Amino acid sequence: xxxxxxxxxxxxxxxxxxxxxxxxxxxxxxxxxxxxxxxxxxxxxxxxxxxxxxxxxxxxxxxxxxxxxxxxxxxxxxxxxxxxxxxxxxxxxxxxxxxxxxxxxxxxxxxxxxxxxxxxxxxxxxxxxxxxxxxxxxxxxxxxxxxxxxxxxxxxxxxxxxxxxxxxxxxxxxxxxxxxxxxxxxxxxxxxxxxxxxxxxxxxxxxxxxxxxxxxxxxxxxxxxxxxxxxxxxxxxxxxxxxxxxxxxxxxxxxxxxxxxxxxxxxxxxxxxxxxxxxxxxxxxxxxxxxxxxxxxxxxxxxxxxxxxxxxxx
Numbered sequence: 564x565x566x567x568x569x570x571x572x573x574x575x576x577x578x579x580x581x582x583x584x585x586x587x588x589x590x591x592x593x594x595x596x597x598x599x600x601x602x603x604x605x606x607x608x609x610x611x612x613x614x615x616x617x618x619x620x621x622x623x624x625x626x627x628x629x630x631x632x633x634x635x636x637x638x639x640x641x642x643x644x645x646x647x648x649x650x651x652x653x654x655x656x657x658x659x660x661x662x663x664x665x666x667x668x669x670x671x672x673x674x675x676x677x678x679x680x681x682x683x684x685x686x687x688x689x690x691x692x693x694x695x696x697x698x699x700x701x702x703x704x705x706x707x708x709x710x711x712x713x714x715x716x717x718x719x720x721x722x723x724x725x726x727x728x729x730x731x732x733x734x735x736x737x738x739x740x741x742x743x744x745x746x747x748x749x750x751x752x753x754x755x756x757x758x759x760x761x762x763x764x765x766x767x768x769x770x771x772x773x774x775x776x777x778x779x780x781x782x783x784x785x786x787x788x789x790x791x792x793x794x795x796x797x798x799x800x801x802x803x804x805x806x807x808x809x810x811x812x813x814x815x816x817x818x819x820x821x822x823x824x825x826x827x828x829x830x831x832x833x834x835x836x837x838x839x840x841x842x843x844x845x846x847x848x849x850x851x852x853x854x855x856x857x858x859x860x861x862x863x864x865x866x867x868x869x870x871x872x873x874x875x876x877x
Contacts, residue, residue: 569654569663576674577650581643583681589639592685596638600624606770612687614766618722619689638688645691650674652698653853659705660818660857661864669860676802676852684846693724694849700727701853704734705820710751714758721762726850729830731756733823740819798843803828806855809862817861824854 589596602608603620619641627637653673657666680686696719703713713734720727735752739745810817810825827850835842 569667572667573650573654573670574647576670577643577647580646580650580674580677580681583678584642584646584686585639587681588686589635589642593635595685597634600634614763614770615689615723615725616687617766617770618762619692623688641688642691645688645695646677649691649695649698652695652702653856656698656701656705656853657857657860659702660821661860665860665864668863669856672859673852673856676855680846684844686846689723690846690849693720693726694852696720696724697727697730697850698853700730701820701824704730704737705818710734710755714755717755717758718761721759725760725763726827726831728756728759729827729850731759733826737820737823740823795843798845799848802845802848803851803855806858810858813858813862816864817858821854821857821861824857827851827854 599608599612599616600620603613603616604624606613608616623634623637623641626632627634630637632640650670650673654666654670657669660666661669696716700713700716700720703716717727717731731752734755735748738748738752810822814822831848831850832842834840835847841847
């Protein structure tokens with residue numbers, strides 16, 4: 564398959580996703596977006612939306628002022644550009660693991676997941692930039708790029724996201740499994756973690772305590788007997804279970820790095836439950852999407868033929 568055809572197919576997947584997002588969120592949820600945007604600009608939006616949206620919404624407001632376009636058009640343009648970026652960065656990530664055909668399978672799967680989520684959930688302007696930069700981080704780790712380059716990417720990603728922070732300890736664990744020196748990797752991992760969290764923490768410090776908390780509905784242990792887990796189970800299991808089965812089916816072929824990325828699943832759920840955040844909303848777990856599609860692409864790919872010639876028969 565030629566690179567030109569791959570480019571066209573990826574662009575088509577991004578446009579497919581963009582069309583669904585425009586119809587179900589950018590247009591259908593326009594008034595909700597306007598209300599939240601106004602709250603962000605006046606520093607009264609609920610936390611954590613305030614600090615996550617603060618940089619990007621101020622930037623998009625300036626774009627609207629400079630171009631003379633209404634915010635509705637600016638948001639739609641942001642959706643198109645961010646989804647194009649996500650699809651191509653995601654494909655680059657899958658190409659570190661599998662061939663072009665199987666990576667395209669993973670890209671189509673990403674589009675299918677997104678279309679399903681766009682029907683159910685409101686998505687914010689930072690989401691796809693963050694996931695796309697997250698995918699670039701995965702590419703750099705798999706390519707074993709120098710740690711300082713990864714630190715710069717982590718710092719930039721912090722402008723729109725914060726879930727990439729878990730990549731710092733995963734990067735360190737991956738290095739240890741490759742038997743790299745512990746002390747320098749540990750210190751470099753601390754720098755990576757600091758870079759990942761620097762911008763979100765600075766924004767929160769700058770905004771102060773004016774933001775209001777979002778009430779969560781996550782069940783705590785005492786609520787299990789009341790069936791509080793039924794709603795999260797109905798929403799999350801269809802999203803997670805198929806990929807868990809693929810991981811089990813292709814366990815021996817799954818790369819070590821992909822297996823390590825599955826640590827995101829228990830860590831995210833534990834973090835959300837401990838903070839009583841909403842856990843039935845799969846949009847909160849977009850960091851899992853590139854992990855799921857990578858798992859599926861490896862499962863879907865054909866095992867490499869054994870290059871070792873058979874032993875001669877006596």
